[in-house]
Amino acid sequence: MTLDLTVEDSRWEAVNLAALAERAVAEALRHLGLDPDICELAVLACDDGRIATLNADFRDKPQPTNVLSWPAEDLAAATPGARPALPEPDFTGEIALGDIAIAYDTCAREARDQGKSLSDHSTHLIVHGLLHLLGYDHIRDPDATLMEGLEVEILGILGLDDPYREQDGP
Incomplete structure (x- = not known):
């Protein structure tokens, strides 16, 4: 897998975002039936100021x-609730997935x-962003x-709790 990580905010280094993202993306791709070895994507690890600019520019x-x-x-997918089609490799045999900013x-x-x-x-959000790349x-x-x-399902494979489960109150 080619994961091009650009770290603009050094605070991300404390969570080792490179290793976290590589593991999350690889497990998610495998779970969805894609070979991580032929996939490529870029991740921008930034701060709120940068993502606010991107959010304004693109959304x-x-x-x-x-x-x-x-x-x-x-x-x-055109039909609500249907799985999107899996991407196909290009003429080089690679699958370009796209870009994520966090x-x-x-x-x-x-x-x-x-x-x-x-x-x-952060692992959850990387998986979430990757699923958006996949339709x-x-x-x-x-x-x-x-x-x-x-x-x-993917977070469970990674050993993480269901992020949507209601938490018990104090």
Whole structure:
């Protein structure tokens, strides 16, 4: 697998985002029936300021968010709740998946607010972003159910808890 990681915010180094992302992406791709060895993607590890600019430029939403994705191709299924088609290798035998950006400030705040480790929450968001690259979405309810179910399965393979399970109150 070719994972091009650009770290713009050095705070990401504390969670070893390179190793975390490689493991999460490889397991997710295998789970979905893709060979990680022929896939490539880029991950930008940035801060809230940078992701707010990207969110404004690409989604007309001038505020920070946790993760953004830019798929190399549109793989979305036309039917709500249907699985997207798997991407095919290009003439070189590689599959270009696209780009993901993840924001430290928002991820750290969400992890703290949800009582999760930053590593676990970041792993979830990398998997979430990768699923977006592969045509999954959560706009329509049936699509959200499918995507969230896959996230739970993949995170389980990685030894992480269901991020959608209701937490017990204090």
